[in-house]
Amino acid sequence: MIKALGYAAKHSFSNLKPMHFEREDAASNEVEIEVLFCGNCHSDIHQAKDEWSNTVYPCMPGHEIVGRVRRVGSQVTRHQQGDLVGVGCMIDSCGSCGPCKTGEQNYCEGPNSWLATYNGPMVPAAQAPDGESMYGRDNTYGGYSDVIVVREDFVLKIPSALAPEVAAPILCAGVTTFSPLKHFGVKAGSEVGVIGLGGLGDMAVKLALALGATVTVFTTTEEKLAEAATLGASAVLESDKAALKKLKGSFDFMLSTVPEKHQLDPFIALLKRDSTLAVVGAIGPLPGYNNQELIMHRKSLAGSVIGSIAETQEVLDFCADHGVAPDIRLIPIQEVNRAYKAVEDGEARFRYVIDMASLKELEAS
Amino acid sequence: MIKALGYAAKHSFSNLKPMHFEREDAASNEVEIEVLFCGNCHSDIHQAKDEWSNTVYPCMPGHEIVGRVRRVGSQVTRHQQGDLVGVGCMIDSCGSCGPCKTGEQNYCEGPNSWLATYNGPMVPAAQAPDGESMYGRDNTYGGYSDVIVVREDFVLKIPSALAPEVAAPILCAGVTTFSPLKHFGVKAGSEVGVIGLGGLGDMAVKLALALGATVTVFTTTEEKLAEAATLGASAVLESDKAALKKLKGSFDFMLSTVPEKHQLDPFIALLKRDSTLAVVGAIGPLPGYNNQELIMHRKSLAGSVIGSIAETQEVLDFCADHGVAPDIRLIPIQEVNRAYKAVEDGEARFRYVIDMASLKELEAS
Numbered sequence: 001m002i003k004a005l006g007y008a009a010k011h012s013f014s015n016l017k018p019m020h021f022e023r024e025d026a027a028s029n030e031v032e033i034e035v036l037f038c039g040n041c042h043s044d045i046h047q048a049k050d051e052w053s054n055t056v057y058p059c060m061p062g063h064e065i066v067g068r069v070r071r072v073g074s075q076v077t078r079h080q081q082g083d084l085v086g087v088g089c090m091i092d093s094c095g096s097c098g099p100c101k102t103g104e105q106n107y108c109e110g111p112n113s114w115l116a117t118y119n120g121p122m123v124p125a126a127q128a129p130d131g132e133s134m135y136g137r138d139n140t141y142g143g144y145s146d147v148i149v150v151r152e153d154f155v156l157k158i159p160s161a162l163a164p165e166v167a168a169p170i171l172c173a174g175v176t177t178f179s180p181l182k183h184f185g186v187k188a189g190s191e192v193g194v195i196g197l198g199g200l201g202d203m204a205v206k207l208a209l210a211l212g213a214t215v216t217v218f219t220t221t222e223e224k225l226a227e228a229a230t231l232g233a234s235a236v237l238e239s240d241k242a243a244l245k246k247l248k249g250s251f252d253f254m255l256s257t258v259p260e261k262h263q264l265d266p267f268i269a270l271l272k273r274d275s276t277l278a279v280v281g282a283i284g285p286l287p288g289y290n291n292q293e294l295i296m297h298r299k300s301l302a303g304s305v306i307g308s309i310a311e312t313q314e315v316l317d318f319c320a321d322h323g324v325a326p327d328i329r330l331i332p333i334q335e336v337n338r339a340y341k342a343v344e345d346g347e348a349r350f351r352y353v354i355d356m357a358s359l360k361e362l363e364a365s
Numbered sequence: 366m367i368k369a370l371g372y373a374a375k376h377s378f379s380n381l382k383p384m385h386f387e388r389e390d391a392a393s394n395e396v397e398i399e400v401l402f403c404g405n406c407h408s409d410i411h412q413a414k415d416e417w418s419n420t421v422y423p424c425m426p427g428h429e430i431v432g433r434v435r436r437v438g439s440q441v442t443r444h445q446q447g448d449l450v451g452v453g454c455m456i457d458s459c460g461s462c463g464p465c466k467t468g469e470q471n472y473c474e475g476p477n478s479w480l481a482t483y484n485g486p487m488v489p490a491a492q493a494p495d496g497e498s499m500y501g502r503d504n505t506y507g508g509y510s511d512v513i514v515v516r517e518d519f520v521l522k523i524p525s526a527l528a529p530e531v532a533a534p535i536l537c538a539g540v541t542t543f544s545p546l547k548h549f550g551v552k553a554g555s556e557v558g559v560i561g562l563g564g565l566g567d568m569a570v571k572l573a574l575a576l577g578a579t580v581t582v583f584t585t586t587e588e589k590l591a592e593a594a595t596l597g598a599s600a601v602l603e604s605d606k607a608a609l610k611k612l613k614g615s616f617d618f619m620l621s622t623v624p625e626k627h628q629l630d631p632f633i634a635l636l637k638r639d640s641t642l643a644v645v646g647a648i649g650p651l652p653g654y655n656n657q658e659l660i661m662h663r664k665s666l667a668g669s670v671i672g673s674i675a676e677t678q679e680v681l682d683f684c685a686d687h688g689v690a691p692d693i694r695l696i697p698i699q700e701v702n703r704a705y706k707a708v709e710d711g712e713a714r715f716r717y718v719i720d721m722a723s724l725k726e727l728e729a730s
Contacts, residue, residue: 098638099638107638107661107662107663109614109638113661183663249474273463273464273472273474276665279656279659279660280660282656283656283657283660284655284656284657285653285654285655285656286653286654286655286656287653288650288651288652288653289650289651290649290650290651291644291647291648291649291650291651291668292648292649292668293668294644294666294667294668295644295645295648295668295669295670296472296478296668296670297472297668298472298548298667298668298669298670299667299668300641300665300666300667301659301665301666301667302659302663302664302665302666303656303657303658303659303660303661303662303663303664304660304663305660305661305663
């Protein structure tokens, strides 16, 4: 067993606090990684606070992990000691369902779906068809910790052109926006609308621009208009009805990164015929919408979850090649609860990334 | 001018009653058609009763028209006197927008959109960008009449293999279901779910089966289970939670033909990954849905409106070739108000078709 230290929440109402625990030693196909940086995703907050009503406590979030390989299992061929690597939202999947066979582990249809990096299994044993956890565990602990052990196939290579702390948010925010942008056909010349300019929105804008699209940001926060402009996007306040009216029928694709329930109709109106609004931020109930717009112009509403392992590697490499870098603020782990508050208040356009060196200071003290 | 007789509603609360009126003589590119049969679409009822809050009175419904060419304009080349022809939901479109140029008149983006066979223009002048009706009229009268005059490009050929009264519902119910079945990739071996078994549902089931799909019908009416079986489809009561649970993740495509607001979540759950639920029946507000299912399996909600003129001809020919015939009940026009009541009560799986000979009796009396 490996002695480990992380930050976890014990209840939905408690702050994250230091927690000593143990990780199992790397199996023959696994890699032991010293965690260097871990991004702070809005999902971490939803999960820690049980806002999806499925949190198993203690809850140790973190699925935007960059670290260095410390040890490899005897059969590992993809990674070596000393490699700079990444771990995203998944650390395993069933491997035998349709999507897994075609390399789309993020849509795993196995009995427990893919194994989430924290708060996994995705489908708890009690809800699985065979009533068992195929992964042999009840709860996984994420990257808010000093070490993690992951199957080599689910470990990504961090390109040398990317600073490790900057690479972290690409592992979730990056691939979560890149995958639908690609899947729904965004390419050079596309008109793309991005709703919400937080951690996901920042990546969506940069990736869409790098793909050659023209991008318009929709935000409820006046200060973010200027932020969008610095990224090279147009920006519109959602309350500006006249501006919205002018954009009716303008977009080839729209991506909602807003992590909460919000109205869809104002954005459906902005789609071109045969185009899609994909909502990736809000996981849960959405309000009703007027089907007339979908009918009269054959528009669609869709969802999309993170991306496959191959897509995650692709977006890392794409960012390295195109100079795309998430906007981050490095924080010590001791500030994570304060960062959560800022994200919840919608203040953060950038991504908070935890510098895990701060955990060592804690250990030493 | 042509003296004409039809059935129209004068107010949202009044029955349809005989109305004498005049049609303009056929222009050089138009065809004068003696109406023989006209299907009764649920839209006729919505429109006559102003349930979409956009009805112009008097309202003379009818857009499933089969008739015989009585006279042709001097430039008409596509049709001849004596031809058996059909007219569907559209009788004109702008002709110059993107969709019109690619022959998708049903998605016309001109200032008044396509010209509806009745209650057109689709977009009234007051709402059009230039504030004018490009069609030079404020209200069109549909096929509940003895004669209609239509631009030749919007007149369909009725294949000789189809009985004229049976062909009528293909012009709306047929193409409205055929177009999305084809667009969303239904083919031999597809698993298709059809929600609602009225006039549209009947056509959806028959067309999907003729395309080689396996079909399951979802209905709230117990008597329709047996009806579905006679068509060659499985059928499930929507209240049968156990049966629905078993079908989770089963369908390549689902089509909702229910002409009213209804819950989407129970059906979204039944879609396979990357599959679409197209709602074609309910034109208006739909209730909220849980985005988690769309996200976790990249599912979509969509809409679709009728079909192009080419698709309308295609579905007529397809029905002739594959022996697909809507289930109809022929009624005299004097019974149209009673038929409306039966359709509203959800009693009709079949399509009422008005035998316009009954109008002549009225004229003679």
